[in-house]
Amino acid sequence: MERTQTPETGQTGQRAAREQDDTGQQARSAPATNRAMTTFSAADEEKQRGVRRMKLTAAGLLLFVALVYVLAKLASHQGAGPWAGYVAAAAEAGMVGALADWFAVTALFRRPLGLPIPHTAIIPTKKDQLGVSLGDFVGENFLSEDVVRQRLRSVGIGSRLGAWLSVPDHADRVTAELSAALRGALTVLRDSDVQAVVGEAITRRAHAQEIAPGVGKTLEKIVADGGHKRAVDLVVSRAHDWLVLHSDSVMDAVQGGAPGWTPRFVDRKVGERVYKELLRFCAEMRDMPSHPARAALDRFLTDFASDLQADSDTRERVERLKTDILGRDEVQELIASVWTAVRSMIVSAAEDERSELRLRVRASLLSLGARMAADPKVQGKVDGWLESAAVYVVTTYRKEITSLITDTVASWDAEHTTKKIEANIGRDLQFIRINGTVVGSLAGLLIYTVSRALGA
Template structure:
């Protein structure tokens, strides 16, 4: 029922109670006049009834009105009780709710019935509900992302990059990377590849070697001799690199591996390399570049996230829905896990409620205390005023009956 409807009901029953009082007043006036003209005994009885009924009606009107207003605007002590005692009402109401509704004995039976996981798993197993949950999460994330201040996020990212970069020793990272490749034998693959390429290059460019031999030979040396020398050089070099390519234990391979190891060790321990690589790191981590990096990272990430969250069939949403479904299936099958989670929820709910009963009382007391006195009176009168009008009606009738009884007894004495 709306407040407007409640107000109409209140007005209706106020009018009924007031109308009954006016009826008694009219009867009283009429019987007063009739008593002067007639001597019938029944007039006295009606007169006594109406007189006492008016007294009862006025007394109960005063009592009901005094709860919410000053009767006739006169500031009589102990009237307008709701407005003048709102803080006390709030305190008492808060204590009443806590003592009768939030006590350990009252809440324990309800807490023990809590079984969230069964309902949750069944609910989440339905595809429609999974989609609803994913959409709601997406809306929350979009709202959160849209409220982020770009400069603050960029500054945060730049700060984290700088913090991480300053703690990095580039020479150690580089040397450890080389040591790792050596440990895995990756240099052998490179040596094999390079040996094959060099061998093939030599064989494919034998004319170039022949021309070089001719250019550096004496004019008295016959050309066929130069060609023979060139062929020997070509086949010798090709054979040398072929041996390196095919022999994993070749001396050259070992020498190259040793040189790489020494180079990696020098990078790690040498002050020169540490300084040189430190300069490179410093040039990368200067403030302008960091802001550029952070801006690119954030704008790219933000654009990607917003696009994924807007698309109902995005990989991100499908991944989220898949994990929700998997979680629901696992939870639904695992009764032991359900019991553990429900027990945890019951324990913490029980503890949380008992821990905050004082705050519940304080909340009710503060809320009622902060209400405007007149507004509180108005609210309560609208809610219970209709029923209180029956006190006025009953007071009128009961008062009349009591007056009639007293008049009757007096007549027989």
């Protein structure tokens, strides 16, 4: 009969196919974990041999008490003394204890005698649930805020870290490691990417920030403090020296601008006169701190500083000038080259053990270590920072941490996981069988003795 596929069955089939694909993907992603968990090492093989030896010992003890029971019963039927009853009771109870504990231990790893008895083969059948329970247990008892804070506070990381850092050799080691990390980080970064980011950040900040008021305040303070006078002295002195060396150039410039109808000797006289006046003006301004031109320059700079802060037209012109300057290719290339210079300087300082950077870092570490080792307040701050950081991590990522446990356990192969767990704890579990045989025998002997005493 031809099967008709309804929309519901089609969706169910698609969902089953997706689940099968997801299962297949999980199975393909887990082999490495499974192999890491279930591969038996030489130590595991040795532990497994120890488990087999203990199993033989426990089974041998069971056979021994069974043999004792049989012999005691035979002796009792043949008229042996009352002691035969005591021995038989002890051996009988020992067999019961041994068998009960054998069942309990075996039920952890497999079904006893292969029978489908409920609540047996606990580890292979409940492996995923055990993983979830283990993850929840770790999350509640190890990743809680109170536990983390209490544990870190009891360790006293601040004082220990301070004592460790205060040792010069340790400070040198930390400095070297920080330098290596810094060089590695700078090596990984691509210059073109960083240059683009730096250039864009500087340009964006410069466009967003109006510079005229700040420049005006700075200029106002410079003029008030007389800081501009040295610049004026330098400019005037250089102008005077230039005029002395280039007298012909000045006179030629004056003569070249004269009308064509004037006589040449008149142009020459005018040029000489203009040159001498310029030279005299520069010399007087250079040598006279109270020269009127200097006072006029002070007034001009003061008014200009005020306009930069209060005059809207002046501020707009400065902003337009700033935009024009930032838009020039030369300026953008200069901004981009800042990173190259800074990177080269930092790498060079990080590589040089005697550089100012490494010496300052080392001195800072030693100073910090000494303070942390001696000052309880600093220790408290460091401990508080570490506690807060650890609490933030465990509270924010608790599910991710516990899911690592549950997902890892879920990815293990049940059969091999059972064998590996049994190899690691099975030897100790066999002592339960031995103890059950011994304790059962003693309990049986005690019960038989009390029963005989009460019966008598």
